[in-house]
Amino acid sequence: MSISNNLLKIKSTLPEHVTLVAVSKTKPVSDLMEGYEAGQRIFGENKIQEMAEKWEQMPKDIQWHMIGHVQTNKVKFMAQFVSLIHGVDSLKLVQEINKQALKHNRIIDCLLQIHIAEEETKFGLDEEELASLLSSNEFQELKNIRIVGLMGMATFTDHKDQIKKEFTHLKSIFDQFTIHNSQFTILSMGMSGDYQLAIECGSTMVRIGSSIFGGRN
Numbered sequence: 001m002s003i004s005n006n007l008l009k010i011k012s013t014l015p016e017h018v019t020l021v022a023v024s025k026t027k028p029v030s031d032l033m034e035g036y037e038a039g040q041r042i043f044g045e046n047k048i049q050e051m052a053e054k055w056e057q058m059p060k061d062i063q064w065h066m067i068g069h070v071q072t073n074k075v076k077f078m079a080q081f082v083s084l085i086h087g088v089d090s091l092k093l094v095q096e097i098n099k100q101a102l103k104h105n106r107i108i109d110c111l112l113q114i115h116i117a118e119e120e121t122k123f124g125l126d127e128e129e130l131a132s133l134l135s136s137n138e139f140q141e142l143k144n145i146r147i148v149g150l151m152g153m154a155t156f157t158d159h160k161d162q163i164k165k166e167f168t169h170l171k172s173i174f175d176q177f178t179i180h181n182s183q184f185t186i187l188s189m190g191m192s193g194d195y196q197l198a199i200e201c202g203s204t205m206v207r208i209g210s211s212i213f214g215g216r217n
């Protein structure tokens, strides 16, 4: 199967309210261009340097999503062009994104990452930290960052019940905060292995890499 075939096949199965982020990390520009020519305009990368290089080389109507963990000192390399940052999980990072967005006279959309997996290694806030971040004065003063929803990654496991439990938990947090925050519209959950389940649990944005571009080394 070609990249364009994979892409169109997956797109045809997604409900209309679900946005597809084509995760192109480690893949060459020629692969991304194949997706672009098949109509894809949203690409996800997990390294800022790599994303910036691809942004320079590719058509300017692409929306670039940063889906990886973001180091504060690298925000400046994407502030000019990034369309959505998925993995935001600290006030310090929020403040740096705001600062860099201001320099470019932009408002940058972000998702707060929530820790839902069992693994200790996955980044993210818990429910309490989310509430305290959103209600803090330091956060509310910021004018150049907009939190538009939440992102989460389930445990890497074959146990569907476990994954479903984690997605459902994230969805319930999302619903709870949507009530107080009308800008909360995006729930980013689901990857190649679990996106159908994520959609059943309420995802509005799926991040799919290997099912489109093939495996990575």
Ligand SMILES: *Cc1c(COP(=O)(O)O)cnc(C)c1O
Pocket: 023, 025, 046, 067, 068, 153, 190, 191, 192, 193, 207, 208, 209, 210, 211
């Ligand atoms: C790599 C990655 C994906 C895509 O993973 P696939 O299993 O290849 O679909 C999704 N989300 C994040 C945060 C990733 O790092």
